[in-house]
Amino acid sequence: xxxxxxxxxxxxxxxxxxxxxxxxxxxxxxxxxxxxxxxxxxxxxxxxxxxxxxxxxxxxxxxxxxxxxxxxxxxxxxxxxxxxxxxxxxxxxxxxxxxxxxxxxxxxxxxxxxxxxxxxxxxxxxxxxxxxxxxxxxxxxxxxxxxxxxxxxxxxxxxxxxxxxxxxxxxxxxxxxxxxxxxxxxxxxxxxxxxxxxxxxxxxxxxxxxxxxxxxxxxxxxxxxxxxxxxxxxxxxxxxxxxxxxxxxxxxxxxxxxxxxxxxxxxxxxxxxxxxxxxxxxxxxxxxxxxxxxxxxxxxxxxxxxxxxxxxxxxxxxxxxxxxxxxxxxxxxxxxxxxxxxxxxxxxxxxxxxxxxxxxxxxxxxxxxxxxxxxxxxxxxxxxxxxxxxxxxxxxxxxxxxxxxxxx
Amino acid sequence: xxxxxxxxxxxxxxxxxxxxxxxxxxxxxxxxxxxxxxxxxxxxxxxxxxxxxxxxxxxxxxxxxxxxxxxxxxxxxxxxxxxxxxxxxxxxxxxxxxxxxxxxxxxxxxxxxxxxxxxxxxxxxxxxxxxxxxxxxxxxxxxxxxxxxxxxxxxxxxxxxxxxxxxxxxxxxxxxxxxxxxxxxxxxxxxxxxxxxxxxxxxxxxxxxxxxxxxxxxxxxxxxxxxxxxxxxxxxxxxxxxxxxxxxxxxxxxxxxxxxxxxxxxxxxxxxxxxxxxxxxxxxxxxxxxxxxxxxxxxxxxxxxxxxxxxxxxxxxxxxxxxxxxxxxxxxxxxxxxxxxxxxxxxxxxxxxxxxxxxxxxxxxxxxxxxxxxxxxxxxxxxxxxxxxxxxxxxxxxxxxxxxxxxx
Numbered sequence: 155x156x157x158x159x160x161x162x163x164x165x166x167x168x169x170x171x172x173x174x175x176x177x178x179x180x181x182x183x184x185x186x187x188x189x190x191x192x193x194x195x196x197x198x199x200x201x202x203x204x205x206x207x208x209x210x211x212x213x214x215x216x217x218x219x220x221x222x223x224x225x226x227x228x229x230x231x232x233x234x235x236x237x238x239x240x241x242x243x244x245x246x247x248x249x250x251x252x253x254x255x256x257x258x259x260x261x262x263x264x265x266x267x268x269x270x271x272x273x274x275x276x277x278x279x280x281x282x283x284x285x286x287x288x289x290x291x292x293x294x295x296x297x298x299x300x301x302x303x304x305x306x307x308x309x310x311x312x313x314x315x316x317x318x319x320x321x322x323x324x325x326x327x328x329x330x331x332x333x334x335x336x337x338x339x340x341x342x343x344x345x346x347x348x349x350x351x352x353x354x355x356x357x358x359x360x361x362x363x364x365x366x367x368x369x370x371x372x373x374x375x376x377x378x379x380x381x382x383x384x385x386x387x388x389x390x391x392x393x394x395x396x397x398x399x400x401x402x403x404x405x406x407x408x409x410x411x412x413x414x415x416x417x418x419x420x421x422x423x424x425x426x427x428x429x430x431x432x433x434x435x436x437x438x439x440x441x442x443x444x445x446x447x448x449x450x451x452x453x454x455x456x457x458x459x460x461x462x463x464x465x466x467x468x469x470x471x472x473x474x475x476x477x478x479x480x481x482x483x484x485x486x487x488x489x490x491x492x493x494x495x496x497x498x499x500x501x502x503x504x505x506x507x508x509x510x511x512x513x514x515x516x517x518x519x520x521x522x523x524x525x526x527x528x529x530x531x532x533x534x535x536x537x538x539x540x541x542x543x544x545x546x547x548x549x550x551x552x553x554x555x556x557x558x559x560x561x562x
Numbered sequence: 563x564x565x566x567x568x569x570x571x572x573x574x575x576x577x578x579x580x581x582x583x584x585x586x587x588x589x590x591x592x593x594x595x596x597x598x599x600x601x602x603x604x605x606x607x608x609x610x611x612x613x614x615x616x617x618x619x620x621x622x623x624x625x626x627x628x629x630x631x632x633x634x635x636x637x638x639x640x641x642x643x644x645x646x647x648x649x650x651x652x653x654x655x656x657x658x659x660x661x662x663x664x665x666x667x668x669x670x671x672x673x674x675x676x677x678x679x680x681x682x683x684x685x686x687x688x689x690x691x692x693x694x695x696x697x698x699x700x701x702x703x704x705x706x707x708x709x710x711x712x713x714x715x716x717x718x719x720x721x722x723x724x725x726x727x728x729x730x731x732x733x734x735x736x737x738x739x740x741x742x743x744x745x746x747x748x749x750x751x752x753x754x755x756x757x758x759x760x761x762x763x764x765x766x767x768x769x770x771x772x773x774x775x776x777x778x779x780x781x782x783x784x785x786x787x788x789x790x791x792x793x794x795x796x797x798x799x800x801x802x803x804x805x806x807x808x809x810x811x812x813x814x815x816x817x818x819x820x821x822x823x824x825x826x827x828x829x830x831x832x833x834x835x836x837x838x839x840x841x842x843x844x845x846x847x848x849x850x851x852x853x854x855x856x857x858x859x860x861x862x863x864x865x866x867x868x869x870x871x872x873x874x875x876x877x878x879x880x881x882x883x884x885x886x887x888x889x890x891x892x893x894x895x896x897x898x899x900x901x902x903x904x905x906x907x908x909x910x911x912x913x914x915x916x917x918x919x920x921x922x923x924x925x926x927x928x929x930x931x932x933x934x935x936x937x938x939x940x941x942x943x944x945x946x947x948x949x950x951x952x953x954x955x956x957x958x959x960x961x962x963x964x965x966x967x968x969x970x
Contacts, residue, residue, distance in 0.1 A: 170600050173738045173801040182731040182739075189733070208732075220826045223595035223871070409851035428852030439854065469826030469849040471590075476822070488817055 158230035158414060159200065165192035165226045171218035176463075176493040177211055180512035184211035187218035191231040205235040205242075211509065212236065213497035214369045215463035229467075230415050233368065240371030248286040252499045253366040253375070255331035262297050270296040283504055292502035293538040295336040302329050302338035303357065306345065310357045314393045326358045326390045328399035328408070328430070332534035340534075343556045344400040344433055350561060351437070351444045358397070359386045363404040368411060369498050380412040388422045391429035396440065400433040400552060402465035402532045403498065409468065432465065433552060434473035434532075445477060450558040452482035455527040459551065460489035460517060460540065462533035463497065474532065474551040481558045487524050491517040494531070496539035511543065518543045530554060563588045564969060565858040567845060569829050569885060570872070572597035573954055574939030575864035576812040578961040581641065582862075583819035585969045590856060591816065592824045592847060596809065598870045603797040604804025605663070606639065606653070606958065608674035610951020614657040624944045626956045629919055630963035635955060638962035639675065646677075649811050650779045654681035657955075662686055664693075664768060666702055666798050668710025672951060677804055679773060679782045682766075683794035685716055689766045693721040693796075698728060698735045701799045702770040724760065724769070727752045737798045738806065740772035744781050754788035764791050771795035771803040778807055826850070829885045833857060842932045845885070860934050860968045863923075864961065867914060867940035867947075875899070881913055883941070888923050888931060891916050891943040907949040914943030921964035936964040 165188065172178055172186035184190075185208045194206050209232060218228035240249075251258065262269040272278040279290040288294075303310055315324065325348055333341030345355045364379030387397055387408070399405040408430045412418045437445055461472045478486050494514045495501050501510030521529055521544045529548040531537050537548040556562045564587045568579045571593035579591045608614040618627050618635070627635065639657065646653040655661050655675040662685040663671045670685060683691075693711075695704040708721035728735075728743065743749045761767065773795055774781030786793040797804050817823065824847065833844035833855050844857030865872030865885060873890060874882045881892040892913040893899065899910040915923045915937055922930035923937050938960035940947065947953040 168601055168800060169736065170596050170801055172736060173600070173806060174596070179738070179742060182733050182735075185733045221596040223597065225594070225828070406850070409849075424852070430851055466825065467850065469824065469847070470854065471822050471824035479820070490814075 156227070157417070158227035158234060159195055161225060161227045162192045162195045162231065164224045166224060167193065168223075170221055170223065171228050174217055174221050174492060176215060176217060176491070176495070176513045177213050177509060181211065181509050183509075184208055187212065187228045187232060191218070191228045191235070192226050195231055195235070203235065203238040205239040207239065209236050209239055211506075213493070213495075213500040213506075213510070213513070215493040215497045216467040217463055217492045220467055220469070227414065233371075233415055237371040237373040248288060248503070249370040250372065251286070252288070252502065253370045253372055254362070255335060255366065256362045259297060259301070259331070259335040266297050266299060287504040288502055289504045289507035292507055293542040294502065295332070295534070295538060297335055298338045300338070302334045302341040305338055305342065306357060309345070309355060310359075312359055314358075314390045314395055315356065317393060322394070323353050324395050325353045325355050325436075326387070326395050326397045327355050328360055328387075328397050328404060329357065330399060330401040330404035331362050332401055337534060340400060340550050340553065343562065344552055346561050347437075347552060347556055347559065348398070350559060351441050353441075356395075358390050361386070363407040365403050365407045365411065366499050368407070368415060369500070373416065377416050377418070380407070380416050380418055383408065384412065384418065384420075384423050384426050387426045387429075391425045395429070396436060397426070397430045398433055398436045399430070400532070400550065401534060402432055402462050402468065405430055405432050406464045406467055432468055432470065432473065432532075434477065435468065435470045438473040438476050448559065450481050451560050453554065453558055454483040456485040456487070456524065457528055457530055457554070458487045458489060458521045458524055458526045459530040460491065460494055460536065462531055462536045463493040465532050466492075474530075474555075477555055478530070478551055481554070484554070484558075487520075487526065489517055490520060494536045494540055496535045498535055501535075501539055510539075514539065514543060521546060564860065566590070566860040566862060566968065567592060567856055567858040568862045568864055569593075569845070570597060570864035570866060570870070570939070571599075571813075571823070571825070572864065572866055572870060572939065572957070573599050573602070573808075573812075574866070574957040574961045575862075576809070576816055577638070577642065577958060578862055578864055578938060578965050579816045579821045580645070580812060580819060581962060581965040582969060583816065583821050585965065587969055589816075589821040590824065590858065591821050592827065592829055592845070592856070594826065594828045594871065596825075598866060599809040599812070600805055601800040602805040602808070602954070603671065603802060604677055604806075604808045605671070605673040605680065606642070606655075606675040606954040607672075607951045608635070608657050608660075608955030610660070610672040613659060614674055614955070622944075624916070626917075626942045626945050626960050627952070629917055629942070629944075630921065630956075630959040631919070632959075634963040634966065635959035638958035641962070642958060643675070645811065645815060649815070651807065651811055652678045652779070654678055664707060664711055664716075664796055666707065666770065666796055668707040668714075670711075670714060674955065677807070678779065679793075679795045680771070680797070680804060681794075682792055683768050683796065685711075689792065690717060690719045691766050691768060692719050692764045693768045695723045696740065696769060696772065697723060697725050698731065699737065699740060699770055699772065699798070700734045702796075707768075707796070719764070722760075724757055727756060737770065737772050737803055738775065738801065741775045741778070741803050744772060744774045744785075745777060750781060750785050751788075754785055758789055761789055761791055766792040766794070768794050768796050770798045772798075773803075775803060775807060776810065778803070827854075832886060840932065841934045842886070860936065862964055862968065863935070863937040863941055864939050865941055868910065870940060872941040873913060875910070883915060886935075888915055889925060890914065907946045911946035911948060912944055914941050917942055920967040921960055934968075936968050938964045
């Protein structure tokens, strides 16, 4: 596995990345992934980085790395450079706060109801915008009354179970922060689907994946989370238990970012990475036979499916399509946009909001033009963002699958 | 249902995937990044040096055209032109007479088939020509185009720069930036208003290819009508719009036909390591998480030649096929690979795989290596596609033949 900056020399400057970059296509404040990344990184000594300020406009969607035909780790080079930029800049309280969903949940816990109520209150949002530069137009999630872990406490384990006769059917569910604190219903459905398909689901100990910190250039804290997760998950991976997550960005971090962006290369990190699966990847690859046998109930509706940029970066295609396309009556349209704009925490920042909105505009227009009944997307922030801007309900594809399986 | 894996998403891979899906196969298209088509001029070169239909029957028997057969070329081109018509992106031309189109350097590009907006610049037509650049676009110099065309005996009335109603930018404008602006009806209305007075008395105007991306035919028609001149486009430096448009057209068609596209991972070998098995049961993908296997009934290699990663030229003087390590036809010794003038035919350009009339790669014994493995496009030995001006024609003909035989 190559260090991202080493791949700089593979760049031919063909500009394919620039021509598809969702951010460069809407603002010229961003010089483009090639210009700020592989081009700027040439002849720089690792100990004397000179990141270009325009980098802050990079949303980290990863499209550039995915489309590069020569294996240049464009997005990874850029996020590493962004970390240098963050180090040089003065501390931004907002970025530290929005990067720590676990901390926010902790703070909100005693005043959960109040916190949720006040978030939908214009004055609070005005205050957040003025004090912290969190856009008052951006969607913010609400905290669930009871976290997923408490709801499914009987499934939570600290160490992997002893290998029994059904050892190959045990699955460790990585719920991530969003399923735990904001949308436990989705986590519960994921577990239910896996169980319906004959799997024994356990919930291993886990921390926030650290991606929000990494995206904001806060590598030191992100690395602490990453190391914690690798140590917590390794015993499960060692037992051959697959780690399955329904939030595409968390699983991408574990598979990829820990090792390449944060540079955590060890036998443990490789083992955990190769044992980790996106929810639909696991279903279509590991449970292909069970999926084939499924009797899916009709669902008469028109839907637009937007596979998140982070899902596309897994390099596994769009596995949910295989299942969704089999649901009778479901008219499925595929998004023509690379990214919806939000890119995790990018779109909620006041100074980025407009650019993020412009990035998503073609997608919102497509949803409106097709007059779909709902939109589908695998990442939570995408769902909140698309729903905010289209006024349409946005579901995780697994919710629709659960419906077709008649388990909700 | 026959399952087929196509490796590579250049013209060959995309076209083969569409053909296969159209014949009812279940297609998985795997590509490391966006294919070479994004860097192409978007035309179909068949045979540059003379009239293709006459020249091709006289080629030596190991030439890819002879292997695939002229019938495959004809049928493939008809299929492609039908795709263009369906997508409202018509292709003009035939193999009975080449078009002669101006390039951004003022050279003459001889090609068989070109998109409508390019074909209007055919230099066999004696209508007087004016060449114009547009403000803010780098690397297009109307005076250079005009001077070089005049040197080749083409009458150019005038050359100048046209303004665009755009504010000054922070960075270079790429063709794709302008094309996105032209998609906006208000913008092109304003452009027509500004340009019109400057164009009185002009019959035919050539400008860099910036007239829209996804709706380019509509953009071109509308602006041409408003200006009251014959307006043609000249491809710019890559990524140029005609290449991007063709890539997008084929990509969309493939998705529409249910082709499962996996973008990102490199294919690193066969599912089972044995090289003696009579069939390839599948391939191994190097995804960001780790290796994943993909099985199918048929595998088609469309990975291209050395420029596109299908062949690897090693320091030690060996040439290898990058996915399955198939035997390559090449000359030993690096010194023999090139001739001094870069403009002459290069020996290395003809390196590649030896195939039979079924597009199956052959071993040293002259027999197919695997009964279910096919290849198409630039990976096939026996043609210097730059020198011949035969690049896209070979892609189309060999892809058509491979799919015809494989799914026969």
